Amino acid sequence: MKKNKTLFSIQILAFLLIISNISTAQLNSPVRDWAGLTQYLANNAKQDSVYVFFSSIASPKKGSLKAKFSNGANSNFIWYKFDEANPNVVNPFVQFATENGVTESNLTNLSRGGYRVSITRISDNVTEVYTCWVMIDDVIISNIEIDNNCTFLSLDTKLQPSKYAIAYDYFTYWDLSKTPVHPEINKLGTDYFKNIIWHASNSLVTFTSSSTLFLLIQNTAPLYDSKYDIRISNPFGRILTYETSILIGKAPKADFSVFTEVDGAWKDGGTEPEGEAPLKMKLESKSINSDSIYWRILNDEKLFKHGGDSIVWRDSLLFTERIDAYPTPEKMIPGKYPIEHIAVKVSTGCRDTMTLFAQVDTSTIKSDAIPNVFSPNGDGVNDFFKLKEPVVNISSIKTFNIFIFSKGGTLVYKYSGNPKTWEGWNGQINGNKADAPDGVYYYIIEAVGWDKKVFRGGKYKGFLYLLRGK
Template sequence: MSSANATHIQGGQLTYEALGNNRYKVSLTVFRDCGGASFSSIEPELDYRSTGCTGGSSVDMVLVGSPEAGSPYCPNTPGGPSQCGSGLRTNYQKGTFEVTVTLPPAAEWILSVTLNARPSVANINLGNGDLYYEARLNNLLPGNRIIQNTSAQYQALDIPIPFVCYQQERTVTFSATEPDGDSLVYALANPLLGCNEPNTYRSYTTVGRFIDLTPPSGPPCGAYIVNNSGTYSATYPISSFNVTGSCPLKTATPAFNFNAAQGSFTFTPSFYNPAVNSADNKYVVVGQVTEYRRFLDANGKKIYYKVGQVRRDMMLVVIDCNNNNQPTPPVGTGFVKSGVTIVNSRDSTFVTAYTCNYTEVRFRFSDPNPGDILTVTYPELDPPVPTLAKPTYLPSDVATFQLLGNGTKAPAGILRIQPDVLFEGKTYRIPLKIEDNGCPFKGVQFRTIVLKIGKGNFAKVVASSATPTICEGASVALTATPFRPDSVGLNPAKYGYQWDAAEGLDANDLGKQNITVKPTKTTRYRVRILGKDFREGTCSDTASVLVRVTPALKANFTTTSRGDNSGRTNIPARIFTFKNTTTNSVRTDSARWTYQRVKDGKGNAVNEKEVIFSRKYDPAELLLREGGQYAIKLSTYSTVGGAQCVTSEKVTLIEVRDIPNVFTPNGDNINDNFVLTAEETGSKIQIFNRWGRLIKEYTNYKGEWDGKDQPAGTYYYLLTDKEGKTTKGWVELAR
């Protein structure tokens, strides 16, 4: 147990580094209140045991380097920006202790340090006041698999003693880097008094049920608190609310928004005690990071084993920032053909870029206070010699980040992305700290840029028509199009093109970007686009397009005919049925049916007008009343992509005999009855002999009269149609 009474220990973490041969360098980072005893009075002792919470060994840890004070204040603040000492404003001081120990393979090592005393805070019961730091190492895995592991390392940019502004949304992160490439799982955990001995949480009741949100010189506005009492917890460690609705009265719901993917949490402090150094303004939050390493089992299936765990104790200090608002979270934007996907969330900007695609994403930084100066800081992203303290965040072969106008009212950042195929599937995180020059407290905001590299598919083939379907005998233009920026940094992009040989493609065009093809059948055309000025030799992509060819139509049809609906064969054919049998045709193809009489009933040539009788695929029955020879024509064509293909035509000649004025009832089944035209069938008819005597009468005549019992000669008839119109005529009966 270390001796460090009344030092006001605020937080920190315990981490370790594998040195080989089961040797580990263990580091304790301590954050203390500047108003307490100095670091020289802190004598931490590392306990390490593989037998649970009992037994084990202890060793003293040594302070490394000089403690560093935080700088939460502006330079004009009395006492300076990094004041630290008795009688000065609240601040923190950071110190690091180290020791090297031997940790043979074990299912789980528990490394711990206990310091005293934690200052009074609002959300937990202090118990004996101890602050228990802990890390765990699992270097003997199932199946007697022995490993070595370096723990996840918390980022130095993320100070675990953040000053947060009352009633202003703030994001705090405890994200970590992973030297071994293990998977990290973030969680919020209970603070500890000892091994497996958590602090208990205090209950809370907000004063009143109303939060005043009225802006300076603005109209009244507030939020009603739905639930103003309860017990703090690891996942709700501070009075914070999500406010919804609209003024004058909004709704406040308890909320502490934890992002498990990024190791961050966003909240809006809703309570502040103006008393100096009040414990009511201090809240303990613990961010835990667990490491899992992937292996393959005997069947090649992925399995994950826990290999380590670290915890960071944080203390949130709520302050009244008065009229100084925190910097606005920056927003990332791309441009046309940037080839990236950008999602701006509450606490992060997610950028998905693709291999072999060089592009830019721009970030604008701003502050609600128009006169504030902003300073953006971030760690060295690609140090020449990476270390635990200076890991590689973003290899320059993947992307670079540049700040413009830093230290002005509106800095800007440019993320220039140029990933090679080797980085496919990788994810990189760039932590940003945005700080204004507000006084006395500087406004601070944190942001993480998450860059994910996907497989690049930048090649496309663009056809001259939206759907590359063409008529047989037609051509179509194809363009190999790289879907990447045309230029970056004013440097035009350069590409090479290689088409595969294919039907309808001229061999002289295989190396061109723009080609014209004339296939005679449906054909797929493939091209490879090569980056000539970027990752040449490794960056290329293929694309293809299927050009469908609609076969040419060959018009054809069949013809059937009949005299009338009676089924008798002794009536001349004058009702015709046509069936479309065009080759390669479908029912959606256009069809145009016409007839034209070219000869009269006596065989004389005539020049009558061509008549359209149908535009359907298969026309309705056609009735031809006048005798003679007719030309029946089918004109058909396909329409492809709005273009009309070549029209195909088929012409057939048919004969139509006149209805004779004589009939011969001799039993040969040819012209044995007196028939009428189709439109006359069904009419009333009265038949008279040459002396005017009525010999036969039909009310619905269908060609039944065969002259039975009547002598040869001329007969007259009176025909009354269905509309009451009466006509006269004659017919000769010949025997």
């Protein structure tokens, strides 16, 4: 902890020393907006002051400097400016002004560049020389170029001068610690854009933060109307801002849920809805920024190759009228069906599509739907051999044939038709009102599903016990 405190004290002392050097220098600028020191690269190089002046169209500003001898004595002043056209000559500073017999010399209306003053005390001809750099920060955001379309929104910030000029020309000084060549140092310019923040006035608009002058919002484009602003905080503490007008959210976003009917109630089918044919579904739109929605159920790929229609079912409506749709169950025979939901914003011509796949299972009779014993004795309990809960257990069967044989192989009963309306076998032989005797019988069921497939054998064959109990 003591070591950390010592390090912190050294850092504070170094900072105060820099500020002291700037504020008490014999060449300074009391009206500058920012002051710092150069970063000449030679070891133990004497650093010079850098003064930055903020200028704008509303409040234009040039540089100004004040110089005096260290003890304030009457002196003669010779002013020089760094010749950027010839930076690597023996003496790149060119004289441009003088002032004699005064204690202080002031220059105003200065352009950006390096300045040097030679101050000779009149009383003893002792000379002091000071150098500094003047920079004018008159950068403005002139415009934001906008490309707002169905797939993305791009905002491209334009500056005066250009970004390149700001980074490599505007805030450059030459390293006077290096001779005879004075390399350029442009760190202040390259750091100009290190702190950039984009913001949308509508909190519903979200995007990945960008720390550059260019903002791209895509996948998806903005769904809501909003203004956008950029904020540049430069190394000198100056803040540049620019705000667009309200930009229309052009793109819609398609989103929907699929519900399947289970035991008479709607159940959320998630991202992979499934069920037995004929599958009852409810499609519910959750689309954003759309005024018209469309539904399409495309055919199973194999069924389409075998001559089926490319589109099994479709629907369209205004979003304000309703948001749900109910595909025709009889169309949903076994297969895998792409369900397309298309959201459209008519005013912009933009659309978006979301697709889920519904798996419709092969038609089956559930194993527990077929009983193995019944007692046709007229007591009103279990008097018929029939399928249990046909609405639930055989919902996917369209028609069926049932054959019942005695233990000796004699056909005693048959039925062909809709299994949901079949009343069952009452235990009489071939409908002639003669009771079949107690014993073991054998049944065969041929089920035809909504996909027109016939199922034989397996769980559709079995033994049945007739027990009258009288």
